[in-house]
Amino acid sequence: MSVSLFFAPVKVLLLAAAVFIPFERLAGLHQAQRVFRQGWVTDLLTGLINGLLLFSVLLLALGGIDAMAAAGASQLRHWIETRPLPAQCLLALVVGDLGVYGIHRLEHTVPWLWRFHAVHHSAEEMDWLVGFRFHPLDLFLVRIASLGPLVALHLAPPAIAFFIAVSAWQSWLVHANVRIRYGPLRWLFVSPEFHRWHHSAGREARNKNYASLVAGWDVVFGTVHLPGGRRPLRYGIDEPVPAGWIARFFHPFKRRPMTLK
């Protein structure tokens, strides 16, 4: 493994920290929340390890999807690759996030998938680092469901890179402890307020707000929950999820009754 492959996630992490730590200090929703809250080291470590673990596996899987689509849908691929780049970027956001919506909804409905996704929902304090708290299998499925269709459609590499960059930024932003108002645009774009409801421990928001970029997907499929002027009273889930990286990695495989959020 080359050294640059190790340092790429470190660089991304430092950049995100340089933006989001001051951002949360300036525009914090929960003012009393600490920067170094409980579990921050494990979340940070999870982000780095996921970056390293998934890079090669994802490249291999996406290569396979590309080869299969080239054999089965060459005309559609040719039409798409001749569209202007801005149109391809827009298509990448809309189609990629539809993939996220689909797999995320499945993760909340299929009990064995929920076991992996529960790791993400175990966060009881919301901040940008929660954007890293994913079991590797959960993150792998989300990446395949979102990037797979983009590769299959043969979108240009800059359009796919645009989707990856926006998704990374969004993953930190929607979990961040920040107060930002989107106005009427909150029905179209996923805001921190929108995703905080997805993490609510309360029953009213259970299994709502699955999208990560395009809130419109939840509006279209009837799973949106955005009550104005209120915010969740608490975050997290009832089932206990262990704290350390190793314990969390093996948590989904433990024998126990199948439950959902």
Ligand SMILES: [Zn+2]
């Ligand atoms: Zn979820």
Ligand SMILES: [Zn+2]
């Ligand atoms: Zn989340």
